[in-house]
Amino acid sequence: MNKLLLITILLIIFTGCHENQQWMSKEKSTARKSVLEMTTRSYTAGSSVFTEILPEGSEIGLFITYGNQDSLYKGASLYKNVKSKAVGSSKGSLKWKQTPQVFLRSNRPVMIYAYSPYKVQIPLDPTSIPIKISPIAAEPPSYEYGRLSQGQKEVNRKSPLAKLSMNYALSLLSFEIYQDSDINGLFKLTSIQIGNRAGGNTLQYTGTMDIVTGNIKGTPGAYKATLLTIDPSVTLRHAKAEEQNIRIVPTYSPIREKEVEAIFTINGRTYKYIIPEGTCWNKGYKYSYKLYFDGKDIRLHDSVAYIWTPKLKKK
Structure with a gap:
């Protein structure tokens, strides 16, 4: 009888100690993370x-x-x-x-x-995050x-x-198109396309991004143009213009002569503006182009580059 009582007491002590150790172990584990x-x-x-x-x-x-x-x-x-x-x-x-x-x-x-x-x-x-710019500018x-x-x-x-x-990690191109003061009439802008000229390989639309540097390595042969459809159309004015924005993969090196072009559709006809040789579009920057339309051609009035800090609306 005494032996049975002693064994019972020892079991209770052991169980209590074991449970206490488990509790302390859990407490320490929680405290360590x-x-x-x-x-x-x-x-x-x-x-x-x-x-x-x-x-x-x-x-x-x-x-x-x-x-x-x-x-x-x-x-x-x-x-x-x-x-x-x-x-x-x-x-x-x-x-x-x-x-x-x-x-x-x-x-x-x-x-x-x-x-x-x-x-x-x-x-x-993490050194090769897939990226893709949609051919439709409103979607990327x-x-x-x-x-x-x-x-x-x-x-x-x-x-x-x-x-x-x-x-x-991208660059933002912003175009403002004005109607030249020397012409009258109704001119409507319905689209802008940015891309390489025939045979060019400067602009790429797919690639991989390094998560550390943000640099994008383009995919060879991926040279589709990006089209921004403006709907409803925008009427060109002499003193006021609406910004039209297109995101692109940065060029990282200066654009070669006659390599990249912007094509504007006005009143159903297309007009080209050749991006100047030596232009470089870097990641994280917005490039604003102020252009004038004289009824026959698109000409550059001014261009400015600055840090891209847009205002976003919450979802």
Whole structure:
């Protein structure tokens, strides 16, 4: 009887200790990891004004790694292609929710790289994110890339809040067409097409983007023009013109003589403007062209390049 009582007591003690150890183990495990929190409040290089370039509801892909970009290039990511969705904003910053959740389990700092829009391909090479510009100018997505903001303190288990800066990987061409003051009549603009002249290979419409640099490597032979259909048509005026915007893959090198052309359809007829030799369209920039139509030709009045910081409406 005494032996039975002793065994029972020992079993109770052992079970209690075991459960206590399990509880302590769970407590320590929980304490050793933190859920990544993320915001974006972005501005492009060269601009001191914050402009959120992604609307609420956007989805981006994340690659999280220890160390610098070399780790990413070698495929050493802790988390690969994690979907992150903009779920709200606070004090001018977008908040993001990761699926699945990202747990930071170490005090070792992590580096976070991002791209937009999110793609579900698995595996997805962060140095070769597929991009494609639609031949229909109104349809192409806006491609972005980003990383932890400059001046961001280390992101780790103790400090799980990450702030990302996102940047445009494309170039934006903006055309303003005026009616020359020397002519009268009704002239309606119905389309603009940008592309290579016959045999040219400067502009490409597909390629792959490096998530670290944002540079796009074009696909050889992919030279389709991009057409912007203006519906309803725009009536040309002497003193006022509406911006017509087309996104393109950056050229990265100066355009050769008579290599790229813009074709404008006015009153059912087409008129060409040859992009000047030496022009270079860089990522993250908007190139504004002020053009005049004299009834026979399109001529350039002025062109300006500046940081691309458009105002976006929330979804």
